[in-house]
Amino acid sequence: MSTPNTKKVALITGVTGQDGSYLAEFLLEKGYEVHGIKRRASLFNTERVDHIYQDPHEENVNFHLHYGDLTDTSNLTRILREVQPDEVYNLGAQSHVAVSFESPEYTADVDAMGTLRLLEAIRFLGLEKKTRFYQASTSELYGLVQEIPQKETTPFYPRSPYAVAKMYAYWITVNYRESYGMYACNGILFNHESPRRGETFVTRKITRALANISQGLEKCLYLGNMDALRDWGHAKDYVRMQWMMLQQDTAEDFVIATGKQISVREFVRLSAKELGITLRFEGEGVEEVAIVEAIEGDNAKALNVGDTIVRVDPKYFRPAEVETLLGDPSNAKNKLGWTPEITVEEMCAEMVQNDLQKAKQHALLKEHGFDVAVAIES
Ligand code: NDP
Numbered sequence: 001m002s003t004p005n006t007k008k009v010a011l012i013t014g015v016t017g018q019d020g021s022y023l024a025e026f027l028l029e030k031g032y033e034v035h036g037i038k039r040r041a042s043l044f045n046t047e048r049v050d051h052i053y054q055d056p057h058e059e060n061v062n063f064h065l066h067y068g069d070l071t072d073t074s075n076l077t078r079i080l081r082e083v084q085p086d087e088v089y090n091l092g093a094q095s096h097v098a099v100s101f102e103s104p105e106y107t108a109d110v111d112a113m114g115t116l117r118l119l120e121a122i123r124f125l126g127l128e129k130k131t132r133f134y135q136a137s138t139s140e141l142y143g144l145v146q147e148i149p150q151k152e153t154t155p156f157y158p159r160s161p162y163a164v165a166k167m168y169a170y171w172i173t174v175n176y177r178e179s180y181g182m183y184a185c186n187g188i189l190f191n192h193e194s195p196r197r198g199e200t201f202v203t204r205k206i207t208r209a210l211a212n213i214s215q216g217l218e219k220c221l222y223l224g225n226m227d228a229l230r231d232w233g234h235a236k237d238y239v240r241m242q243w244m245m246l247q248q249d250t251a252e253d254f255v256i257a258t259g260k261q262i263s264v265r266e267f268v269r270l271s272a273k274e275l276g277i278t279l280r281f282e283g284e285g286v287e288e289v290a291i292v293e294a295i296e297g298d299n300a301k302a303l304n305v306g307d308t309i310v311r312v313d314p315k316y317f318r319p320a321e322v323e324t325l326l327g328d329p330s331n332a333k334n335k336l337g338w339t340p341e342i343t344v345e346e347m348c349a350e351m352v353q354n355d356l357q358k359a360k361q362h363a364l365l366k367e368h369g370f371d372v373a374v375a376i377e378s
């Protein structure tokens with residue numbers, strides 16, 4: 001006779017992404033049975049979760065992957081029916097703000113309608129009293145900011161197709177909570193990064209490019225708006241909070257942030273410092289450059305004092321920019337006891353060291369005659 005499953009069951013959309021991978025790890029450690037939805041791709045796309053993969057032929061498997069897509073209602077409904085989750089974390093999204101200007105309709109389909117499809121499938125299956133729902137909302141909702149710092153009550157003013165789509169998702173989550181008594185809530189998360197951050201988001205683009213440049217694999221890093229200010233935290237701290245939000249007596253929306261902000265330029269400076277490089281910034285606007293002023297240690301062996309290693313390329317400017325974001329996490333602190341544990345400096349150092357190790361491996365292969373291509377377009 002088979003024993004009934006007493007473990008809590010979670011379903012994560014976007015499990016192959018940065019947050020999905022950390023959340024899956026976190027929930028497995030808590031003893032959950034974790035199901036994730038992955039998209040079909042022509043190449044393997046499970047790199048971030050390969051280390052927690054469990055062979056389905058083994059016994060006591062707690063991590064399961066299902067093919068699926070947020071644009072596919074019947075697929076989502078079938079997975080929900082099979083999995084019968086206690087908790088759904090909707091992290092799947094076309095999550096790149098700049099790309100949303102290129103693919104606005106697709107972004108709306110996945111980020112806005114995808115959220116509705118999931119909520120409606122939960123309701124259709126009669127799971128609305130059993131299944132708790134977390135929606136990955138975003139500080140991009142504040143866009144053209146109406147108040148500093150931003151908190152749960154600050155009015156929204158989205159500035160991209162991504163943010164507008166996420167605004168629909170935010171309100172449909174609130175609406176299903178109020179209409180059907182579902183435990184459904186929004187985490188309004190400010191930017192959070194890690195060594196697993198996608199390579200085209202600005203922090204990872206910086207740490208990766210500077211590491212490559214330090215080893216002679218690239219010549220120059222091209223950026224857009226270096227004046228942009230962000231409140232950057234670490235993804236590990238933020239997924240913990242996603243789980244906490246689903247463990248309360250009543251569902252509520254929370255801002256998750258560090259309460260500190262720095263500019264993109266400052267993040268470049270911090271990353272360079274971790275490599276032993278002191279940078280001098282010169283010029284303004286599209287003429288701005290960063291020049292190597294001093295080198296310490298032996299990490300930046302491919303560089304010389306006077307080299308220009310950062311320039312501006314206007315192609316990275318956005319049609320509408322979000323210039324400044326700074327969150328007020330006091331509600332999360334007071335009601336849930338959550339505070340971030342990792343500072344932006346520590347996070348930056350971790351990201352640089354991770355990319356430096358990869359760059360050194362590439363450089364070594366190159367030195368020994370192996371032709372390794374380093375993708376640099378971002
Ligand atoms: P990532 O871009 O790293 O991950 C996004 C995930 O969504 C990936 O697993 C991706 O799959 C998946 N996905 C994309 N399109 C679809 C689709 N059509 N159907 C199903 N899955 C899809 O994002 P993050 O992990 O950084 O962010 C997680 C969530 O939190 C996102 O919703 C994002 O918008 C939101 N958010 C992120 C913040 C941040 O700073 N990181 C801040 C605030 C909100 P694949 O791997 O195949 O591409």
Ligand code: GDR
Nearest residue numbers: 095097138139140190191200201202203223224225228316
């Ligand atoms: P963001 O993150 O748009 O805040 O969205 P991103 O790292 O892409 O940009 C942050 C800021 O840096 C400026 N910037 C550049 N950005 C990129 N990507 N590439 C560049 O070359 C560059 N140069 C300057 C941008 O203009 C911007 O001001 C992230 C995503 O994770 C969203 O899914 C999430 O909702 C928000 O954070 C909170």
